[in-house]
Amino acid sequence: MTKRPIIIDTDPGIDDAVAIAIALFSDELDIKCISTVFGNVGLDKTTYNALRLVKFFGKENIPVASGARKPLLRDIIDASEVHGKTGMEGFDFEDPDMSLLCQESSIELMRKIIMESDEPITILPIGPLTNIALLLSTYPEVKPNIKEIIMMGGSTGRGNRGVMSEFNFCADPEAARIVFHSGLKLTMVPLDAGVRALITKDVSEHIKTLNKTGEMFYSLFKRYRGGSFETGLTMYDSYATAYLLQPDIFKTVDVFVDIETQGEYTSGCSVVDLRGFLNKEPNTTVILDTDPEKFNEWFIQSVKRCC
Ligand code: RIB
Numbered sequence: 622m623t624k625r626p627i628i629i630d631t632d633p634g635i636d637d638a639v640a641i642a643i644a645l646f647s648d649e650l651d652i653k654c655i656s657t658v659f660g661n662v663g664l665d666k667t668t669y670n671a672l673r674l675v676k677f678f679g680k681e682n683i684p685v686a687s688g689a690r691k692p693l694l695r696d697i698i699d700a701s702e703v704h705g706k707t708g709m710e711g712f713d714f715e716d717p718d719m720s721l722l723c724q725e726s727s728i729e730l731m732r733k734i735i736m737e738s739d740e741p742i743t744i745l746p747i748g749p750l751t752n753i754a755l756l757l758s759t760y761p762e763v764k765p766n767i768k769e770i771i772m773m774g775g776s777t778g779r780g781n782r783g784v785m786s787e788f789n790f791c792a793d794p795e796a797a798r799i800v801f802h803s804g805l806k807l808t809m810v811p812l813d814a815g816v817r818a819l820i821t822k823d824v825s826e827h828i829k830t831l832n833k834t835g836e837m838f839y840s841l842f843k844r845y846r847g848g849s850f851e852t853g854l855t856m857y858d859s860y861a862t863a864y865l866l867q868p869d870i871f872k873t874v875d876v877f878v879d880i881e882t883q884g885e886y887t888s889g890c891s892v893v894d895l896r897g898f899l900n901k902e903p904n905t906t907v908i909l910d911t912d913p914e915k916f917n918e919w920f921i922q923s924v925k926r927c928c
C-alpha cells in the first residue's frame with residue numbers, strides 16, 4: 622500500500638504533540654515535513670518543541686522547518702496558559718539537535734516538496750494558518766499538486782479564544798480567510814468535534830502503561846489545561862489526524878464557510894452556513910460530530926503504535 626504524502630503545519634503545543642506522534646507512527650502516512658508556526662507559544666519554542674519531539678520519537682529523518690513568527694497583520698497572541706510557558710510543560714525532553722532545523726523557511730520547503738511530489742500532497746494544519754496563507758499567496762503554482770487541506774480550526778458555534786472565534790483562526794483571521802478563498806478542497810475539524818469526544822480518565826490512565834510515548838503523554842496531560850483527567854481532555858489536533866486516518870467515525874456536512882475579518886468583536890469567527898441562508902456553493906467539509914467511544918478506542922490503538 623502506498624503511503625499518503627502529508628505535510629504537517631503545527632504549533633506544538635501539547636495536543637499538537639499527540640497528533641504529530643500518531644501521524645508519525647501511522648503506517649498509512651508518509652510525513653514529508655513538519656512546518657512550525659507561532660501559536661500556542663512563540664515560533665522559537667514551537668520549533669524547538671518540534672525538534673524535541675522528532676528526537677524523542679526517533680524520527681530525526683523527518684525535515685523540520687520554521688515558518689511565520691507572527692500573524693499577517695495583527696498582533697501575536699498565544700495559549701501558554703493552556704500548554705505552559707514552554708508550550709510542552711510537564712515532561713523533561715532531551716535537548717534537540719538544532720542543527721537539524723532546515724535552513725530554508727517552511728514556506729520554501731513546502732513549495733519544494735509539493736512541486737517535486739509525484740502524488741498530490743495533503744496538508745494537515747493544526748495551528749494558525751499563516752504559513753499556509755503565505756505558501757498559497759507566494760507560490761500559487763503549488764495548488765494543482767495539493768490534494769486537500771484537513772485543518773483543525775474554527776467552530777460552528779462559540780469560540781475558545783474569542784467570543785465567536787477558535788484559537789487557530791483567532792490568531793490570524795486574514796490567513797484563515799485566504800485559505801478559505803483558495804478554491805482548494807478543504808476539511809474543517811472544529812472545536813465542536815473536540816468537545817464531543819474527550820479523552821477519558823481511564824484512557825489517560827491506560828495509555829501511560831502502553832509505552833514511553835503514552836507515559837510522556839500522561840506527564841504532559843497533568844499540565845495540560847484543555848480539560849482535566851476528571852472531566853476529560855480535549856485533543857483538538859488529534860481529531861484532525863483521526864479524520865485523516867479513520868473518517869468513518871465522523872459525521873460531516875458540505876457547506877459554505879467564510880472567515881469574518883472585519884467584525885469588531887467577531888474577527889476570526891468561522892461563519893459556517895449550515896442552513897444555506899447565504900445561498901453560496903459549499904466550499905468546505907465540516908466535521909459535525911464523532912462517536913466518543915470509537916474516538917477513544919482509535920486513540921488507544923494509535924498510541925499503541927508509537928514507540
Ligand atoms: O483551538 C484549539 C487549537 O489551538 C489547537 O490546535 C491547539 O493546539 C491550539 O493551537
Ligand code: CA
Nearest residue numbers: 634637747748
Ligand atoms: Ca495546535
